[in-house]
Amino acid sequence: MSVTIKDVAKQANVAPSTVSRVLSDSPRISEKTKRKVRKVMDDMGYHLNFSGRVLVQQSTQTIGIVMKKSSSHSFDNPFFAELLRGISASCHKHDYSINITTGDSEEAIFRDVIKMVQGKRVDGVIVLYSKEDDQVVPYLRERDFPFVMIGKPPADSNDITYVDNDNVEAAKEVAEFLIRLGHNRIGYIGGDSHFEVTTARLAGFRQAIAAHDIELPEDLFKNIQFDSGDAKKIVSELLEVEHPPTALIVTDDFNALAVMLALHEKNVRIPEEMSIISFNNTIISRLANPPLTTVDTQSYQLGYESADCLVELLRGGEVFKKSVIVPTVIVERESCIAEQTMLNKK
Amino acid sequence: MSVTIKDVAKQANVAPSTVSRVLSDSPRISEKTKRKVRKVMDDMGYHLNFSGRVLVQQSTQTIGIVMKKSSSHSFDNPFFAELLRGISASCHKHDYSINITTGDSEEAIFRDVIKMVQGKRVDGVIVLYSKEDDQVVPYLRERDFPFVMIGKPPADSNDITYVDNDNVEAAKEVAEFLIRLGHNRIGYIGGDSHFEVTTARLAGFRQAIAAHDIELPEDLFKNIQFDSGDAKKIVSELLEVEHPPTALIVTDDFNALAVMLALHEKNVRIPEEMSIISFNNTIISRLANPPLTTVDTQSYQLGYESADCLVELLRGGEVFKKSVIVPTVIVERESCIAEQTMLNKK
DNA sequence: TTCTTAATGGCAAACGTTTGCATTCTCTGA
DNA sequence: TCAGAGAATGCAAACGTTTGCCATTAAGAA
Structure with a gap:
């Protein structure tokens, strides 16, 4: 139905192989022939059929993106959008296509990955999360399938290419920042503790307060599931501890927004009665009221670098697994x- | 290198064609043989190679997603994220894969589309926007390539499958809503006027105020480019007209957030001194302070339906082009x- | 003029499937 | 016992490329 390499060949009075070589601009074809063939291609409206090439070259020039468990939430979060945007930009640069998982449960996503990998739909994969008890990464490793992770792998991090912030350090800096402002009652609201980012930041925070000889009761440490109802509960609890915090560290802008709303409902003013600092520097932090102090994790860059790494891996240069730490x-x-x-509330 | 249908055939002592038919569960193969072949497949760890199938079936079971001009902004906007999530869910249901454009300029996106379409990488396409002076849609129509649009096409809407809200009606209802609350100085902040959604809503708004014999000076009508600096300027201008508005209609939650911030800087209180209503009901509107009254455009549904429509189109049932209007x-x-x-400011 | 060699292009196999048609096998009924 | 029917499976071509190797041509050297 559509015009193939053979049609072009016939029309141009050359062999299909010649046309193919013109396509790849092979030095084995003379300029004259190239011109002739290219003219015919244009005239006939030829366009390369992708699958034909894939079949013989065994390479799809496509990378797969593995979303995290509930893409419902990931999609909501501008952080992931930024990641995607970065990945997208790098892929475009390298002329790679993007294929993303569509599953919405851990199981479904795993099946998607198998389909991508075994079905040879993608050359490599970017895993958008780092999580313990995850089946995807072990599966990929076992098959020696090229992949890079965003976030430090829970294990074997020397053997896996990953792109990440130094989350321990980042959390430390955040704590120092607040301590420097004179705060010593600091509430910490982390994310889902199955993810590496959560534990790393918590560790950093604890290191920092320990280094400053600050002791914080455990009820100042909370984890938030993404959900604004949860935010209200957590805020209530934090306000009711014996010496309530004067500052809060929240795991990302989005949750920070929810926390701010909950504080507002409790008539706690920000920053007069409570300082808040969060992570990610998404557009939300600029638009919040008041605008949020936040640590820029450079999510776009994170995405961009991860795709760059993967492509490098695919092009086969790498002997060892390099990793990239994006500064915050x-x-x-x-x-x-x-x-x-601050206002004194008593 | 990896195990093919032929390997399985050899091992199971049948012909490749038989294996293929087992794969598709053809009634022409006896249960006994199927069991035997399936066992061998499992043992050998066989998995279908996608490109091989694509080549002969001439169908990729993949749909392409065409982002709008600056995916930079689209990705930022939770509205698009929701759209993607809906598309993703429907695709997963129908077992289709997703391929998204990576270009960031109109030109680059157009090239991406050509690559998808001519390279036969996708069976059909979802265009995430409706815009005048767009080259993608004419291109698709010319080649009779299956596609559906999100948003009403600027032309030939009877001939194109699309999924949309009734934006004229929605804007009308918003206006009525404010009028019912007693507002008759209403500011209108629309989006980029090249997009259909912008013009449709503006039209609806104008109809509504005309129906209520309200006259509004033209300087109460603004267009916002996505950018919070712009928001400040627009807010200033609106506050300086002779009779400033008591209510504002903003084209989406995101811009509404920017507008709210700008108002806040001018010490205008919401809603005491200014009512605001916006569109999309993204999670942002729930987290804003105060939480935003907004029209739910059901973006998830919009995405979901669009993919459903496309799949239906691809399965070939459709003779005429149906369109879906998602209620708001x-x-x-x-x-x-x-x-x-309201507070009286004077 | 003949031989050598470099430049150019063609042949055909291969990639992993699907599918129309042909073939083989197993019954059934006379 | 055998023709014939129907069920089960196999054969081989086709999908659109790429690529190793061979064939042809032309040019230059002797």
Whole structure:
């Protein structure tokens, strides 16, 4: 039905192989022939059929993106959108296509991955999360299938290419930042503890307060499931501990927004009565009221680098597994003030 | 290298064709043989090679998603994320894969589309926008390539399958809603006027105010480019007209957030001094402060339906081009109050 | 003029499937 | 016992490429 390499060959009076070589601009074909063939291609409206090529080259020039468990939530979160955007940009640069998992449960996603990998639909895979008790990564490793992770692998991190922030360090800096502002009652609201990012940041935070000889009761440490109802509960609890915190560290902008809303409902003013600092520097932090002080994790860059790494892996250069740590930086806006200047509520 | 249908055939002592037919569970193969072959498949760890099938079946079971111009912005906007989530869910149901454009300029996206379509990488395409002066849609129509649009096509809408809200009606209802609350100085902040959604809503709004014999000066009508700097400017201008508005209609939650921030900086309180209503009911509207009254455009549903339509188209049932209008409903939260109960600023 | 060699292009196999048609096998009924 | 029917399976071509190797041509050297 559509015009193939053979049609072009016939029309141009050359062999199909010649046409193919013109396509790849092989030096074995003379300029004259190339011109002739290209003209015929244009005239006939020829376009390469992808699957034909894939079949023989055993390469799809496509990378797969493995979403995390509930893509419902990932999609909601501008952090993932940024990641995708970065990946997308890098792929475009390298002329790779993108195929994303569509499953919405861990099981379904795993099946998607198998379909991608075994069905040879993709050359490599980017795993958008790092999580313990995950089946995808072991599966990929077992088959020696090229992949890179966003987030530090829970195990064998020397053997896996990954792109990540230094989350321990980042959390430390955040704590130092608040401590420098005079806060010593700091509430910590982390994310799902199955994810590496959560534990890393918590560790960093604990290191920092220990280094400053600050002791914090365990009821100042919370985990939030993405859900604003949860935020209300957590905020209530935090306000009811014996010495309530004067500052809060929240795992990302999105949850911070939920926390702010909950505080607002409790008539706690930000930053006058509570400082808040969060992670990711998504557009939300700029638009929040007040605008959020947040650590820029450079999610776009994270995505971009991960795709770059994968492509490099695929092009086969790499002998050892390199990893990339993307630096973080605190972006100061208006949600944090010095402890001394706060309103005294009593 | 990996195990093919032939390997399985040899091992099971049958012909490759038989294995293929077992794969598709053809009634022409006896149960006994099927069992035997399936056992061998399992033992050998066989998995179908996708490209091989594609080549002969001339169908990829993959749909392409065409992002709008600056995916940079689309990705930022939870509205698009929701769309994607809906598409993804439907695709998963129908066992289709997803391939998205990676280009970031109109030109690059167009090239991506050509690559998808001519390279036969996808069976059909979903265009995530409706815009005048667009090259993608004409291209698809010319080649009779199956596609569906999200948003009403600027032309030939009887000939194109699309999924959309009734934006004229929705805007009308929003206006009526505000009028019923007693507002008659209403500011309107639309989006990029190249997009159909923008013009449709504006039309609806104008109809509604005309129907109520309200006259509004043209300087109450603004268009916002996505960018919070712009929001400040627009807000300033709106506050400086002779009789400033008491209510604002904003084209989506995201921009509404920016507008709210700008108002806040001007010390205008919401809703006491200004009511705001927006579109899309993304999670942002729930988390805003105060939570936004917004019209739920059901973006997830929009995405889901569009993929459903496309699959139906591909399965070839459709003779005529059906379109789906997804209903909208105003979700009342706390950003709108009756004009009478507002603070008087003078 | 003849031989050598470099440049150019063609042949055909291969990639992993599917599918129309042909073949083989197993019954059934006379 | 055998023709014939129907069920089960096999054969081989086709899908659109790429690529190793061979064939042809032309040019240059002797």
